[in-house]
Structure formats: C-alpha cells, structure tokens
Amino acid sequence: MERPVMMCMKKILIFSSDYGEGHKQAAHALNQETKVFSEPSQIQVMDFMQLVHPVMNPLFRTMFLKSISKFPSLYGFLYTKTSNLQLSHDMAKWSLFYARKVINYIDQFKPDVIVSTFPFASGCLSGLKSKGFVKAPIVTVITDFAHHRVWIHPYTDQYLVGAKSVADYLMNCGVDESKISITGIPIRKEEHLPGSKPFLKKRFELDPHKPVVLVMAGAYGLFGENMFTVLEEMAELPVQFVIVCGHNRKLYLSLLKKVPSGAINIKILGYTIEIMEYMFIADLLISKPGGLTISEAAANELPMLLFQSIPGQEEDNARFLLQNGAAKMASNPKELMKYLQLLMENKMILVQMKKNMRKLQKRNAAANGMKVILQLAQIGTSMEEVDHTAFVEQTTY
Structure with missing residues (x-):
C-alpha cells in the first residue's frame, strides 16, 4: 500500500x-x-x-x-x-x-x-x-x-x-x-456584505437613491485648513459624502465641529474596518494616490479624484492613473469642487473612468x-x- x-x-x-x-x-x-x-x-x-x-x-x-x-x-x-x-x-x-x-x-x-x-x-x-x-x-x-x-x-x-x-x-x-x-x-479581502448597493447604503444610513463620494481624509493631512473651506460647498451638492479619518482622531474631532449644521449629506467616520464596503457603494473616491488605495479602488471599479499628492511616488502613482484615464487630479480646493461638479453632472465621464479603472484590476x-x-x-x-x-x-x- x-x-x-x-x-x-x-x-x-x-x-x-x-x-x-x-x-x-x-x-x-x-x-x-x-x-x-x-x-x-x-x-x-x-x-x-x-x-x-x-x-x-x-x-x-x-x-x-x-x-x-x-x-x-x-x-x-x-x-x-x-x-x-x-x-x-x-x-x-x-x-x-x-x-x-x-x-x-x-x-x-x-x-x-x-x-x-x-x-x-x-x-x-x-x-x-x-x-x-x-x-x-x-x-x-x-x-x-x-x-x-x-x-x-x-x-x-x-x-x-x-x-x-x-x-x-x-x-x-x-x-x-x-x-x-x-x-x-496584495490588498485586504473583498468581503462585501450580502445584498445590492442600495441595501448596503441603507445599512450605512445613506440614501440609496443619491450618489456617494468617499473621502479618505486621514492619510498624512489630506484635510488641511484650506480643505475645511469647501465643506460648506460640499453640503450644498446633491451628493452624499462619507469622510473617513482613519486613526486621525484630531481630524475627526475638527471635522465634527466644522461641518455646517444641518449638513445631513456629510457623514464623518473615524477608523472603520468596513472601508472595502464603503468603496463598493461609492461612485467616486477622493484621496491621495497611495499604491494600496489605488489597488483597492481598482478592485471596486471606483474612479478617483486625486488631491494633494505628495511629490515622489504619489506623483508617479497619480501619473499612472491619469495615463490610464481612471482619475482626475485637483491641485487646490477650487479645482476639487470644479471636478466634483463636473463628474456629478456628467455621468458619462464617470462611467468611462469606471471602465478604465476596471482594466487596472488584479x-x-x-x-x-x-x-x-x-x-x-x-x-x-x-x-x-x-x-x-x-x-x-x-x-x-
């Protein structure tokens, strides 16, 4: 035997x-x-x-x-x-x-x-x-x-x-x-909760009929003082914002104070283990272009709006995304709002960016x-x- x-x-x-x-x-x-x-x-x-x-x-x-x-x-x-x-x-x-x-x-x-x-x-x-x-x-x-x-x-x-x-x-x-x-x-496993995007939006207390913009704000000061000035403009857009501060407790508390009263379309989070779920339901991601973030966004076919890229590898990463048509890049808060309005009003641009991001998936x-x-x-x-x-x-x- x-x-x-x-x-x-x-x-x-x-x-x-x-x-x-x-x-x-x-x-x-x-x-x-x-x-x-x-x-x-x-x-x-x-x-x-x-x-x-x-x-x-x-x-x-x-x-x-x-x-x-x-x-x-x-x-x-x-x-x-x-x-x-x-x-x-x-x-x-x-x-x-x-x-x-x-x-x-x-x-x-x-x-x-x-x-x-x-x-x-x-x-x-x-x-x-x-x-x-x-x-x-x-x-x-x-x-x-x-x-x-x-x-x-x-x-x-x-x-x-x-x-x-x-x-x-x-x-x-x-x-x-x-x-x-x-x-x-290598990225964390894509373990989405069961159900459709509307189902997940309801679970996260979001309107299932409105687009979601996810903002990864915790990484090395994406939200500087100049970014706080656009919160009021964000509050006026027909879009839901989920701002994730990660482990940046100081930023989390500052945002809670500075978000305009009555701005029901802005949700502030600290650290969350459900970031992949939020990416899954989002229509656009505002973030710095770290390699891990790009890979997670690609896994979710999530177009990116880049802001305040650090000179060096982040600029190289940004160039990679721009060359592949999967992102737009804003150099200041005014440009950020311009691109936000453009992408929310011209869904075909966003759809094409989504297709381009899908091509980057591994x-x-x-x-x-x-x-x-x-x-x-x-x-x-x-x-x-x-x-x-x-x-x-x-x-x-």
Whole structure:
C-alpha cells in the first residue's frame, strides 16, 4: 500500500514597516491569505525598522512623516534625485551596521522564504545574501506603481508587482523577466456584505437613491485648513459624502465641529474596518494616490479624484492613473469642487473612468502572490544556485 505523502510545514517570514500604510497592509493581506491555503505554513510578520532600531524607530517614523507633510517639495526632490541611482551597493553597506540583529532573527525562525514589502529591508536582505548570510529565497513586493531603483537589488529572487508598466521598468533596469510576477499589490479581502448597493447604503444610513463620494481624509493631512473651506460647498451638492479619518482622531474631532449644521449629506467616520464596503457603494473616491488605495479602488471599479499628492511616488502613482484615464487630479480646493461638479453632472465621464479603472484590476492579488511565495518556499535554498552574475555586474556590488 502506498504511503501518503506528508506535506512539510513551510515557514514564511515577512519584513514590513509602518513608514507608509501600503507596506504594512500588503504584509497583512499576505498573512491573512495563508489561512485559506491548503498548504500548511507558518507565517511571521516583522516590522523591519522596529527590529533594527527598536529604541529610535518611533522617532525616525515621526521625523519621516513630518518631513512628508511639512516639507513635501524636499522629499520629492530627494526622491527624484535618487530614482535612477543604483542604490544596492550603498544599502548593502548600510546593512552591515545592523546585520547581526537581522541575521539572528532569521536564524531563530529559519524561514523557507523571506518576503519584503519595504524597500530598505529588501536592500538589507540582498546585501546579506551576497555575503552568504541568507540562504532562503527573497521575494520583494513593490507596493507602488512608481518607478524607483530603491526596490531593485541583485540578490532578490522574485518581484511581485502591481502592473505591467512596473514590470517593464524592472526589465529596463536589468531584472530578468523570469523574476517578475504581475500579481497585483496584495490588498485586504473583498468581503462585501450580502445584498445590492442600495441595501448596503441603507445599512450605512445613506440614501440609496443619491450618489456617494468617499473621502479618505486621514492619510498624512489630506484635510488641511484650506480643505475645511469647501465643506460648506460640499453640503450644498446633491451628493452624499462619507469622510473617513482613519486613526486621525484630531481630524475627526475638527471635522465634527466644522461641518455646517444641518449638513445631513456629510457623514464623518473615524477608523472603520468596513472601508472595502464603503468603496463598493461609492461612485467616486477622493484621496491621495497611495499604491494600496489605488489597488483597492481598482478592485471596486471606483474612479478617483486625486488631491494633494505628495511629490515622489504619489506623483508617479497619480501619473499612472491619469495615463490610464481612471482619475482626475485637483491641485487646490477650487479645482476639487470644479471636478466634483463636473463628474456629478456628467455621468458619462464617470462611467468611462469606471471602465478604465476596471482594466487596472488584479483580482485575488494576495492569493496570486502567496502562490508564488509558496512555490519559492518549496524550492528553498536551491535558489542559491541561481546565476546572479549578469545582474550583479550592472549593480557593481
């Protein structure tokens, strides 16, 4: 009698970071996806910056976020200046300062595959692998639609990307096509409540007969003082606004005070776990163009009206959407109101944007990504035998 084949438990280590919601949420989406796979696996998610700088990380994160909100032009300048630099060599040298912490952590867990949703973790892992300290395959999940070499490292075994344009960029930079999988950016599962959009609108105490504009206001100060001035104009439109403040408690309380009295068409929310449901019922999304937000909007065929994009990857993401006809972009509150009125009065424009957003969909991105990751986990350390020579020559390690 033939004995049953015992499947070996595979260990997956994911390095992420909270220096941007997309890095963290992509890791979370992959983590959640392992629960529905038949292959037995053990997954561990670690904040890379917290691991290497446990004391200073909170300060570093605060400084990073402040620099984006207070000095966006400087951030954009540095981003652009480094976009075409081959950073692998420098990042490999930086990794030596905290290599022991990363190596010890990896040795304790003994992963079959290592995944990174954070570019600096990817650079560190590539540097350590070049020295023989890391044996497992390395998978980098690129969480933007932007083009930047900070993600590209010679000892990365596989890249998971959100669109063909990103794959084309990687190949132009010397990455072999076999190392790239266009899976989409991993997003939280699309678990809509049962029923139609009118049913869900009623559940959320919204008028089922009026359009809904969802505003993602919590991300790094989308609602500045100049945005508060348009609340009264919003209140006069025949549209329902759902403004989500996320974890930004200060903004939530400010909006509650500043929303005009009697403005029954403006609903203010703090943090909600039902953001995908709100996207499902919305007709338009006002937001900054983060990679995760774009992917979630595409999953719901939700056109976007972009506002206050941060110079750097968000501007690149915005360009990606505009080139694909899935968004409009406003640079100030006056333009925002102009586009709002245009899109609400000319439904054919909105319908076409919806169709264009549908073309950007990558269904089951987290599941497809996890399939690639588990395949590499099965291969395991045999990936050491892959010839990296051609790519290494280009990056001059």
